[in-house]
Amino acid sequence: MSTVTAGTPATDPWLAQTVRIAGITDEIEGVATYHLDFADASAAGSFSFRPGQFNMLYLPGVGEAAISISSDPLLHGTLDHTVRIAGQVTTELARAGVGATFGLRGPFGSSWPIDECLEGDVILVTGGIGLAPLRPAIYELLNRRTEFGNVTLLYGARHPFGLLYSAEYDDWQANGVDVNTTVDRASPAWQGNVGVVTQLLDRMPVADPERTSVLCCGPEVMMWYTARSALGRGIPKERIWISLERNMNCAIGLCGHCQFGPTFVCKDGPVVRYDRVSQYLRVEGF
Numbered sequence: 001m002s003t004v005t006a007g008t009p010a011t012d013p014w015l016a017q018t019v020r021i022a023g024i025t026d027e028i029e030g031v032a033t034y035h036l037d038f039a040d041a042s043a044a045g046s047f048s049f050r051p052g053q054f055n056m057l058y059l060p061g062v063g064e065a066a067i068s069i070s071s072d073p074l075l076h077g078t079l080d081h082t083v084r085i086a087g088q089v090t091t092e093l094a095r096a097g098v099g100a101t102f103g104l105r106g107p108f109g110s111s112w113p114i115d116e117c118l119e120g121d122v123i124l125v126t127g128g129i130g131l132a133p134l135r136p137a138i139y140e141l142l143n144r145r146t147e148f149g150n151v152t153l154l155y156g157a158r159h160p161f162g163l164l165y166s167a168e169y170d171d172w173q174a175n176g177v178d179v180n181t182t183v184d185r186a187s188p189a190w191q192g193n194v195g196v197v198t199q200l201l202d203r204m205p206v207a208d209p210e211r212t213s214v215l216c217c218g219p220e221v222m223m224w225y226t227a228r229s230a231l232g233r234g235i236p237k238e239r240i241w242i243s244l245e246r247n248m249n250c251a252i253g254l255c256g257h258c259q260f261g262p263t264f265v266c267k268d269g270p271v272v273r274y275d276r277v278s279q280y281l282r283v284e285g286f
């Protein structure tokens with residue numbers, strides 16, 4: 001009898017399970033969240049994931065794309081993926097309606113180090129659609145809220161209409177996540193911060209840097225500046241984690257498409273400790 005560990009595919013990792021779109025939430029322009037059900041009840045029962053992991057969504061005749069899981073890891077039965085229209089697979093997905101079926105392989109990859117954040121403060125720094133892979137981490141921190149110190153979300157978007165999941169912020173704030181947003185360009189109605197998200201990190205108090213963890217997802221240049229700011233505030237390099245993104249094909253470390261220095265983003269990442277990849281982030285062309 002085989003044992004299924006949380007966060008590893010329950011079946012052959014090449015085998016796609018059939019999923020059905022149970023609902024679609026339009027988030028911001030060009031971005032929607034797909035709520036997926038498994039066609040096979042036993043597949044639904046054996047599927048579990050950890051925050052930060054991703055699935056390969058397979059549209060027959062079109063291709064496959066790596067998409068992070070954006071739902072609460074405690075919710076079983078329905079799985080969310082928040083998708084921005086980029087190329088072939090995501091465009092075709094955007095044309096699919098409720099009831100459409102396609103394939104899903106996963107879950108793959110590493111996860112946010114929630115247990116390493118225990119008892120300390122946690123700062124989540126993200127931009128744009130980078131909040132999608134961090135949303136399951138926010139849910140897990142909320143589900144286990146008493147086990148952590150201060151939890152702060154610093155989230156930036158180009159403009160106010162680019163902020164994902166804004167309907168949830170009040171709930172997150174009320175349950176112990178300090179939500180701070182900023183935009184590059186304000187609209188006339190915007191009353192909040194203007195400027196890049198790293199400025200929020202530069203300005204916020206960090207009471208106990210040695211026990212503070214930073215979880216960051218966004219464009220590489222943003223993650224580089226975030227890490228620089230965090231290090232400048234005295235947060236140890238071992239406590240800074242980022243999520244990498246690369247075009248990938250197999251998702252199990254065989255094809256080499258997503259190789260990043262000695263790291264395969266699909267199996268060693270996407271979540272990696274910053275100091276293990278920082279030298280590659282600074283190489284021009286990466």
Ligand SMILES: Cc1cc2nc3c(=O)[nH]c(=O)nc-3n(C[C@H](O)[C@H](O)[C@H](O)COP(=O)(O)OP(=O)(O)OC[C@H]3O[C@@H](n4cnc5c(N)ncnc54)[C@H](O)[C@@H]3O)c2cc1C
Nearest residue numbers: 054065066067068082083084086087088089090245246270
């Ligand atoms: C771990 C991981 C998690 C991810 N999570 C999410 C998520 O939650 N939501 C989300 O929306 N996206 C996510 N992505 C990004 C997503 O996988 C890519 O955008 C994917 O390429 C979309 O597939 P597609 O077929 O629609 O686009 P593609 O056809 O792959 O095209 C995407 C873009 O890349 C360009 N492109 C494609 N191939 C090449 C190439 N060989 N050379 C140069 N340019 C190329 C295209 O012109 C286009 O602009 C994630 C990626 C990774 C690795």
